Amino acid sequence: MKHKLLIAIAVFIYSTSISQTKESISKGQISIIDEKIKDFPKATELSIAFIKNGEVSFYGAKRIDDTIEYVDNSNKVFEIGSLTKVFTSTLLANLVLQHKIDLNKPIHSYFDFPIGNKEITVLQLANHTSGLPKLPSNLDLDKADQSNPYKNYSKEDLKELLRNKLEIISDPGTAYEYSNIGAGILGYLLEVQTDLTYEELLKKYIVAKYDMKNTSTILNNINSDLVEGLDSNGNKTANWDLNALVGAGGILSNVEDLSKFAIAQLNQENKELELTRKTTFEIPEYQMEVGLAWKILKPDPENKWYMHNGGTSGYSTMFALDIENEIGIIILSNVSTFNENARNIDQLCLELMQSQY
Template structure:
């Protein structure tokens, strides 16, 4: 007798077959037409097309699939072999057999036996060693983590590398990693410095710095771009994701102006809700450069890197030689760095934990008024999170404000949190791919370590 929790029913079999056929032939509208009304509202047609086109560029066509189980009695999970990777395609159907849930993530094989990973972090305190080991043991060999913990006026560094299934200490606080979306905090810091110097107002509309009208006469403010309340989509619809190894490299001025003139649309009403947008922060950085007749990268260098003596922070991965830690894909193979053009403000910085520790320590000095401005709440996302300018504001175990951001690119993951009241901070940079199934362990480790400073 078959167990209904583990047996694939005919309606799900039909749904996944149709998904595979339409996905492989790029009939994305057919996939959208199979959505329930609620699903269509949650993921409108253009978003569906963009998501599936991005998936196709990243993973390739579906070659085969295998039904695994029903998750919580609702979602059917399929181990799906794409041309470039294996992903879990999770799908749920309503009473009319319309798709009312679809999410895709890296597939994790059920593990019956765990490899005997060795912890040799004996020169770290027992508590720190065990916390780091527990979160890092499942990462691929050759993964490095560079960690800074600021507490009691001191900055301590903890570097690790996994080699031959062994977690070992390594000095890497001066090594360079992509920091991904932690860049967004720096973009907001450049904005705040210009506001503090009377060059801009948060409520100014960016439209003033473009010699053409935006589509549908949509107006966007600096503040809305900095706190993700602009209503813009996560990515511009004219971003070509076919270069999955370096997706942002070719999106330049021409493409941005084309988007603003002919494709600009809002998914949500401005100022009314939070919707995380790489496009929004990239547009913010680019416009800051235009506003000062400069480039965002030059403003970043002058207003932040130079001011806080961040001498090992860069806007390009070129000419960094062996100071650069190579990024890895989910299987631990070296991948190319990501290059950014006009969307640089969303995720283009490379830095070290030493430099980010300088930036974190600067948050504790009230004289740095532009840093204080970025930490003032500007929007309440939900009861557990607010947002300032760039920073997400959470609560610590002791009920204090934590200013947090993370980052992820094809070859790197990062996380940073700051408690200005206690003058504590944790920074983690790594060459763990954002597409690795355990990448959330980087954030978990960051929060575990900041909680450790409260004891």
């Protein structure tokens, strides 16, 4: 039963000491990693953070020709894709606690132009119950650069969508519908309300507070080496520029920085992080709850996992954290989300989480 639930999860989807070596990773865990990476293209690279008892260890693996070798890549940078949404909701939580934004207010309260004919709240953008589709209706992907499809989707396009082309596929607040455009609108709303760019908000409320020096939406701001993304066939591919949709998936980071963010979740004094993890919607058919972006699942009656994954044309990521037991796994990879085996990254994360108990 537990195995079936893990598969279903994968489909749906304080101070600390830091170890830079692979010594604390068990042979069984290495075997799990090798098994999952063997079907990926040559030059596939995984960077993994293991969190156990509030302490962090790192492990890196790279497929070189037909062998899988250990690599020290904890400081190497990857696109994190939709894991960005957790950061967007963390920015939101900061502004909620400062009484600058009300989760239950309709989003038209924060713009100086009329929006559609359905009343959507800020909360519904954050927990994917807005009724919005996955992508904006005024984005023609057939005409876009397939290697960087969102590059030309501007804030003027987003404003036009909000004014005249906002498509609703279900009544707001009634159903969970994963929406990149919803997260993009939320990121834009945060910018409008604060008169700061998303990058400036990220630096002010997250990067500075948690000392995440290699986390940014701007590639040129990254100090560490970038791991080049691979397309579905294993060829090098362009990095994505999310432009107006940056809040949906525009962040680059490494496991060193993300492990700091994970450890910060264990500190009860970080009220903004606690707010993002509070249940806001329940999905009984998937045995899942939703916080502000976080998916909340119980792999068994005794444990609760906060999870999110992400993917771009050159990268796949997965983040899972058990707050009570101080256990977590973070995986960054240059596996394309369009690779036929990309789900192996999610499944690897789930299996490594189980191995931590």
